[in-house]
Amino acid sequence: MKTIKDVANLAGVSVATVSRALNKSGYVSDKSRQKVEAAIKELDFYPNEVARSLFQKKSKLIGLLLPDISNPFFPLVAKGVEDKVNERGYNLILGNVQENPLKESEYIRTFAQNNVAGVLSAVESNSTKLKNMPFVMLDRVTSDKEYSVHSDDYQGGILAATAISERKPGLVVVMVGPRTVSNSLVRLAGSVKLLEENKLTYHLFETESFQFDSAQESAHRLFEMFPNVSSIIASNDIHALTIMREAIRRGLTIPEDLQVIGYDDNPYSKLMYPSLSTIAQPAYQIGYKGAEILCNRIEGLKVVEKNIQLPVKIEIRESLRKKEYE
Template identity: 50%
Template sequence: MKTIKDVARMAEVSVATVSRVINESGYVNVDTRKRVEAAIKEINYTPNEVARSLYKRKSKLIGLLLPDITNPFFPQLARGVEDRMQEHGYRLIFGNSDENEVKELDYIRTFVQNNIIGVISSTNYPESDIYQKLKIPIVFLDRTSDDNPSVYADVREGGRIAAREIVDRGSKRITILQGPAHIKPAQDRYLGAIEVLDELGITYNVIQTSSFSYTDAEQWAKEIFDKYIDTDGVIASNDIIATAVLREAYRLGKAVPEDVQIIGFDDIPLSSLLSPSLSTIRQPAYDMGREAAGLLIKLIEQDKVDEKIIQLPVSFVERETTRRKN
């Protein structure tokens, strides 16, 4: 890795002169500046952003905190954030909290130590003192908060759409996978689904799950058909769980969608590659990430912010785990 000393040696100047050029501090004559800039370009030198921000007391670093990077939904969020930030010259420091409040606090402290100037967080604890005490702009992503800017999808409507679609396609004995109790979006999509089923007078069963992970998905898929063997429609808490349900249905010799219909949630890339491909509720994850980044940039740069709460629409993606409407 090239250092500032390598730049100084090539440009035949002092390290202090290179530092003044990089940090735009102090006088450097035009010819010397050109030599330094040419040397930087030739050896592809990249200044240490943290050290540079500490020197200038002005950072371009943003902290991004996600709850579970193994869930394909969250890398889509992260990509949207990163692309928008890079367009405006910002860089990310990333943390994966594993939905653990202690680990989350540790990452926030690490962000602060690295002189970040803003945070985007997909936290399950938006009202925590961790965030109340921060003196920098915060945007919650895929989460809601009464007191802070937030970007999220209308997941409650997503639950309603899933319930309507599965009923319209003929399911009468429906099982809902509720999703983790501590994750508000999971509960919102569950509440949306039961609102519609109650309105329509459809009997349904509920299985409470404690995570969205691959590791636990298989046991809940088995529980559906052990407890409710005549289930003919499943509304899953996310696409990962829906994939496990699809696999279990085939293990039991059930035809999908003829014997049992399945609707997921999120529309992760895997959903379209399954056989049969998964019908699901699409959250615009990449767009959500871009919106959150754009909102944070406005807050940092103190631009006018018309909306601090941004809700994006969801939609039903019809594939092969649901029947065609009559």
């Protein structure tokens, strides 16, 4: 690995001159700067960004905590974050927590060790662990978060239940996402309000996780508990797709025997046959706008909107029946 000393030797200048040129601090003549730049290019030298950030008391690294990268919703959030921070000259360190508090603590320690400039998080946790780092919450937002970006989950719950209630609902099962995740309870509140206003009978089905690994077991358990279910409001697209697969395995026809609506509009929802009706969340925009807020905070710029709620919309596809009065 090439060092700053190698650059200085090749350029014929002092290590201090190279350091000033790299950090843009202090005087460096045009001739010496050109020599340093030529040596850096020839040696393919990359400065130690952590050491540099400690010297400058500034960092170009941003940390991102995600609950589960195997859920297609969160890579879209991450892409939005990455695109915006790259636009602003920062690089991203990703922490895939996998719903594990110990991993979360390890990643936060890694962020601190790398002197990150700020953190974005879609993990519901105690943000005091981040000490004095600028911090923005994404997606899973509670009322006490000063800076946040999320979608309108209450309206999403209403839209999902409305779609079901308009289409010969029969026996309705509402999947409840993990109760430790705030937005799953907000979605539930919206769905329950609509179902009760329409005087529809429904049952709640509890799930402990949004993770892919638990979805198949949950689908099997749901059909064992409710063999005559006619309509399902799923907690997310992963569970919805797994339910549809299990229903087809059991000889049911979608949507005639069973109709299903998901949540998120992940890329696979269109590829399933029948295709999945779902509530579309603006995952990319959540990440992009959250990163914009964080970069503004880091750079001391005014943050006009501290808490941003983005709209959701319904995507009607083949997993829902025709409306009763169409």
